[in-house]
Amino acid sequence: MTINEIQDQIIEEFSIFDDWLDKYNYIIELAEDVPVIEEEHKTDVNLISGCQSKVWLNAELVDGKIHFKADSNAIITKGIIALLLRVFNNREPKELIDFDLYFIDKIGLEQNLSPTRANGLLSMVKQIKLYAIAYNSKLNN
Amino acid sequence: MDFDINKIREDFPILKQNLYSGQLVYFDNGATTQKPNSVINIINEYYSKYNSNIHRGVHYLSEKMTQAYETARKTVKTFINANSDTEIIFTSGTTESINLVAFSFGEIFINEGDEILISEMEHHSNIVPWQMLCERKKAKLKVIKLNHFGELLLGELDELLTDKTKLVAITHVSNTLGTINPIKDIIKKAHAKGAYVLIDGAQGIQHQKVDVKDLDCDFYAFSGHKIYGPTGIGILYGKEELLNKMPPYKGGGDMIKSVTIEKTVYNELPFKFEAGTSNFVGAVGLDHAIRYVQNIGIDKIAEYESDLATYATDAISRIEGVKIFGQSPNKSSIISFNIENIHHFDAGMVLDKMNIAVRTGTHCTEPIMKFFGIDGTIRASLSFYNTKQEVDKLVEGIKKVKELFG
Numbered sequence: 431m432t433i434n435e436i437q438d439q440i441i442e443e444f445s446i447f448d449d450w451l452d453k454y455n456y457i458i459e460l461a462e463d464v465p466v467i468e469e470e471h472k473t474d475v476n477l478i479s480g481c482q483s484k485v486w487l488n489a490e491l492v493d494g495k496i497h498f499k500a501d502s503n504a505i506i507t508k509g510i511i512a513l514l515l516r517v518f519n520n521r522e523p524k525e526l527i528d529f530d531l532y533f534i535d536k537i538g539l540e541q542n543l544s545p546t547r548a549n550g551l552l553s554m555v556k557q558i559k560l561y562a563i564a565y566n567s568k569l570n571n
Numbered sequence: 572m573d574f575d576i577n578k579i580r581e582d583f584p585i586l587k588q589n590l591y592s593g594q595l596v597y598f599d600n601g602a603t604t605q606k607p608n609s610v611i612n613i614i615n616e617y618y619s620k621y622n623s624n625i626h627r628g629v630h631y632l633s634e635k636m637t638q639a640y641e642t643a644r645k646t647v648k649t650f651i652n653a654n655s656d657t658e659i660i661f662t663s664g665t666t667e668s669i670n671l672v673a674f675s676f677g678e679i680f681i682n683e684g685d686e687i688l689i690s691e692m693e694h695h696s697n698i699v700p701w702q703m704l705c706e707r708k709k710a711k712l713k714v715i716k717l718n719h720f721g722e723l724l725l726g727e728l729d730e731l732l733t734d735k736t737k738l739v740a741i742t743h744v745s746n747t748l749g750t751i752n753p754i755k756d757i758i759k760k761a762h763a764k765g766a767y768v769l770i771d772g773a774q775g776i777q778h779q780k781v782d783v784k785d786l787d788c789d790f791y792a793f794s795g796h797k798i799y800g801p802t803g804i805g806i807l808y809g810k811e812e813l814l815n816k817m818p819p820y821k822g823g824g825d826m827i828k829s830v831t832i833e834k835t836v837y838n839e840l841p842f843k844f845e846a847g848t849s850n851f852v853g854a855v856g857l858d859h860a861i862r863y864v865q866n867i868g869i870d871k872i873a874e875y876e877s878d879l880a881t882y883a884t885d886a887i888s889r890i891e892g893v894k895i896f897g898q899s900p901n902k903s904s905i906i907s908f909n910i911e912n913i914h915h916f917d918a919g920m921v922l923d924k925m926n927i928a929v930r931t932g933t934h935c936t937e938p939i940m941k942f943f944g945i946d947g948t949i950r951a952s953l954s955f956y957n958t959k960q961e962v963d964k965l966v967e968g969i970k971k972v973k974e975l976f977g
Binding site: 450451454455458482485503504505506507558 | 975
């Protein structure tokens, strides 16, 4: 599926919730789906620090696709990471250089990606792009 | 005036607001307080009728605005019992007030090898300016440590104060732990050693009577927006003899007596420290915020808040797995806590959706976090317009958080 197809699928899934707490309950469940980064990879290099919650992100290029593993010390953040990785994981670098991330807004979680919300998620999305750019140039050389 | 909570709540229009699924419960008063109608209306009135730059114009509006600005100074002077209007400097807030002292006082009073004493519970605003000054002047920053109740280890004060200590900069009330420091004793001890004292009153001024003459502090800094006034206006109180010795730290209009290209003669106090166009409408707003507080009575506010904080502390601490940080018997209405195995950010996100505004994170006090070995707390900071019913909603909210993440 394309990035946008998965985003649309997530929007569809979230459309059934009209109560915020139900929505959060679902996000908390999703947190368990994150391909969790190994403890030894929870290094400062992989740490994206917000003043609210921490996010760790590790990337590896396997057979031309980027495999991300991540974690967070806050569960809601981790649940949103699960959604982000569902969209971005195991894709070719060139797919991740130029994309339109719209599902977060559509499911009402935009406050989690605002620059003032220091939960590390906005930096994580930027970091994903940076990995993609780096791996892309590596593949083309 | 009797303390009528229903009537008081009527004065704050924002409190009637519904958020996601119900009425706002505002427990983030430590960050900023809400504004009564008298403040909102006077700002509207002054921009509608009297807006004009102060101290410059000869015309009617400028005269009127200047009078209002200087009246605000008098209101502040009376409120904190300063000796004279000239000891009241308008700034943009506590942070600017502290930076002003760090620069101007530092410029002439701090030399290489001198010591500045702060505490481990300071807000970053009362740490960083002193670190910058120490770097600039090659002075030394020393720290009064905390104990596990969130109190300062004042037994060590005699040792920490030396002949080299030039300034003690300490918070009146901890914005994270709620601890009310015995500042009068600290000031006395510091003075006995020949050190001056700055009090960070950002969390002090709105909760209790502050009498700078009785305290005998050399500087007292606070923000307008934390005492029900507008943002962008704050106060630096300083003893006149000290302020007179200090050079200005900002150059510009209004702070000069005469300017030639060769030489500038500075204006007198307090204008020497108020370069550029001041937030004059903000000052009028602050004036009316203080009048509002005076009208109710700061002692009545303190009594109500103390009662409410006791109720809240008791209710929150009864919830299993909740740990409160800051357990001094001498505490303001700030309650910082964590819920076992639940990240403060998760808790804050869920409480938000239950219409409860609390603050989560380090509260700009990373040294406190380091001391307790945590990376943040949930902070409920209560004000005199909050109620026990609202506290009950918070307790319900915390229980819901536990249910969701448990």
